[in-house]
Amino acid sequence: MKPVLGIETSCDETAAALLDGDGTILAEAVLTQRAEHQPYGGVVPEIAARAHLHYLPGLIDEVLAKAGAGFADVGAVAATCGPGLIGGLIVGAQLAKGIALARGLPFIAVNHLEAHALTARLPGLVDGGAPFPYLLFLLSGGHSQCIAVTGVGRHRRLGGTIDDAAGEAFDKVAKQLGLGWPGGPALEKLAAEGNPAAFPFPRPMLRRAGCDLSFSGLKTAVMQSLARLPGGLPTRQQAADVAASFQQAVVDVLADRAAHAMAIMREEWPQARLLVVAGGVAANTQIRHGLTTAAQAHGFTMIAPPMRLCSDNAVMVAWAGIERLRLGLVDAMATDARPRWPLEALAEEQHATANGI
Ligand code: KG4
Ligand code: ZN
Numbered sequence: 001m002k003p004v005l006g007i008e009t010s011c012d013e014t015a016a017a018l019l020d021g022d023g024t025i026l027a028e029a030v031l032t033q034r035a036e037h038q039p040y041g042g043v044v045p046e047i048a049a050r051a052h053l054h055y056l057p058g059l060i061d062e063v064l065a066k067a068g069a070g071f072a073d074v075g076a077v078a079a080t081c082g083p084g085l086i087g088g089l090i091v092g093a094q095l096a097k098g099i100a101l102a103r104g105l106p107f108i109a110v111n112h113l114e115a116h117a118l119t120a121r122l123p124g125l126v127d128g129g130a131p132f133p134y135l136l137f138l139l140s141g142g143h144s145q146c147i148a149v150t151g152v153g154r155h156r157r158l159g160g161t162i163d164d165a166a167g168e169a170f171d172k173v174a175k176q177l178g179l180g181w182p183g184g185p186a187l188e189k190l191a192a193e194g195n196p197a198a199f200p201f202p203r204p205m206l207r208r209a210g211c212d213l214s215f216s217g218l219k220t221a222v223m224q225s226l227a228r229l230p231g232g233l234p235t236r237q238q239a240a241d242v243a244a245s246f247q248q249a250v251v252d253v254l255a256d257r258a259a260h261a262m263a264i265m266r267e268e269w270p271q272a273r274l275l276v277v278a279g280g281v282a283a284n285t286q287i288r289h290g291l292t293t294a295a296q297a298h299g300f301t302m303i304a305p306p307m308r309l310c311s312d313n314a315v316m317v318a319w320a321g322i323e324r325l326r327l328g329l330v331d332a333m334a335t336d337a338r339p340r341w342p343l344e345a346l347a348e349e350q351h352a353t354a355n356g357i
Contacts, residue, residue, distance in 0.1 A: 002075025003067070004325065005060070005099070006318025009052040009092030010084025010112045011142065012036075012043045015314035016056070016063045021075065023123040023322060027066035028315050030308070031055050034182075041181045042171070049087025056095055071103055076330075078321025081109035082341035084142075089337035097333050108321040109331040113138065113343050115316040117149045119305045120276040122319050126303060130276065133269040135300070137258055137291065140279030140311070141167035141182065146211045146261035147343060148269065149276075152323045153350045155343040158261050159211030166250065166281045169215035173222050173246050177239050187243050188284050194237070194244030199225055201249040203256070211261035213253065222246050251290040258291055262298040277304040280311045 001021025008015040008030075017028035033051045037043050064070060079096030082089055093109065100107035116138055120130035133150040135158075144167075145160035164172070167184055174183020179190065201221050204214040222242060229238060258275060265272045275295045281287060282304045295302035309315055324330075329350060 001322065001325065003069065003073055004076045004078055004318045004321045005063075005074045005096075006110075006314040006316075006321055007056070007060070007077070007079040007092045007096050008112075008115075008312055008314040008317045009056060009088040010080045010082070011088065011312055012048050013312040014052050014055045014059055015312065015317075016060045017314035017318045018063050018067045018069060018074070019315065019318040019322060021322060023319055025315055026069065027063045028313065029059050029063050029066070030313050031059060038181060041175060043085070045085040045087055048085055049091060052088045052091040056091060060095075071099065074099075074103065074105060076100075076106040076108060076321060076325055078108040078110050078317050078324075080112045080115065080317050081335060082111065082338040084112055084339065086337060086339045089339070093335075093337040101333065106325065106330040107333060107335070108324050108329070109335040110317050110320045110324070111341055111343060111346055113143065113145070113147070114153070114155070114346060115320040116278045117147060117155065117276075117343075118152070118320045118323055119278060119309050119316045120274070120303060121323065122305070122309070122315070125305055126274070130274055130303070133265070133272050134274035134276055135261055135265045135272060136276045136278065137254075137261065138279050139166045139254070139277065139281035139287070141165060141171065143279065144213050146257065148265055148272075150269070152327055153329065153346040155346065157343060158264050159213070159257070161213040161215065163214050163216040164219065166213070166215065166254070167279065169219050169250065170281065172219050173243070176223055176226055177234070177243060182280075184281060184284065188247065188286070190240050191243040191247045191286075194240030194242070196244040196248035198241035199245035201225075201245050203249050203252050206253060206256050209260075211257045211264065213257050215250075218246065218249055218253075247284070247286055251286050254287060255290040255294040258294045259298060262295070262300050266298070273300055275300045275302045277302060278310050282310045283307050
């Protein structure tokens with residue numbers, strides 16, 4: 001198989017990558033738009049779309065140049081077509097289709113969540129590639145979901161957040177503590193100086209049946225505790241204690257929810273042994289530690305792709321493209337970018353494609 005070009009523009013990372021047909025990374029680049037969005041304390045969709053439009057063509061040229069390749073060497077083009085912010089998705093999808101049309105190449109519309117899900121199968125991460133089925137715990141700024149990954153395009157959502165995503169909760173609490181955006185890394189750093197038992201924050205959903213998550217009650221409890229502090233603004237030590245106590249509550253909740261998800265997984269797929277953690281929040285050392293311990297207790301092994309492949313990137317998009325291409329799953333030029341695209345819809349669409357519907 002000739003190299004596959006992957007394009008990612010679903011949120012605030014503009015990314016392109018060229019992977020050989022066997023998954024070897026030939027070149028990759030990610031441009032974060034942090035500086036563009038920082039003044040607003042979060043991602044502004046219109047700014048993101050314009051930035052993708054501005055940066056993407058040059059980034060693709062850069063990736064091809066780094067790989068010592070040209071468009072003539074590319075065998076297929078894969079782009080994230082959802083879920084995500086529609087403006088950015090349109091930019092990436094349409095540019096990918098344009099390249100595919102001009103060069104007569106297959107186009108693969110990649111589901112962003114599936115791209116995160118399949119990253120664990122990239123050669124070199126797990127010996128021989130992560131075998132299906134496995135449990136994916138996706139913890140990012142926009143998603144918190146437990147997903148049974150049983151094949152390419154075959155997923156079952158076992159549970160997910162009923163309000164904020166885990167990263168969103170970190171970002172909102174960090175904002176309360178005046179830590180700037182995105183807040184997760186800064187909050188983790190501050191928490192290292194604090195006492196995780198200082199504030200008895202709630203553990204929403206703990207021991208509740210299933211593996212749904214919720215963070216809004218915890219976030220509110222943090223806000224109320226901060227508001228009650230004498231003198232208004234917290235001292236550095238108080239802020240560190242709040243950060244550490246919040247982080248500990250999140251670790252406890254995630255470990256409990258992962259344990260439930262592993263039990264559900266075991267019932268239906270007794271051969272499942274892997275817990276794959278992905279998304280920016282997987283960078284958090286305490287969270288990794290909590291999930292590793294929970295996995296061990298359930299006879300699972302926890303693996304987290306290296307950080308640059310955990311957060312948004314185009315390597316995962318190209319790889320998902322390769323996995324789909326191997327199964328003959330290519331997409332029509334009429335395929336639309338879509339802001340919402342649940343993973344469960346993939347199996348139905350594949351079935352329709354296979355039957356020529
Ligand atoms: O997957 P990701 O890079 O991108 C999107 O969701 O678009 O995840 C970003 C999220 C942000 O909410 C960020 O605050 C959070 O991941 N995050 C962390 C850490 N590093 C990033 N949360 C907790 N601890 C961290 N060390
Ligand atoms: Zn993502």
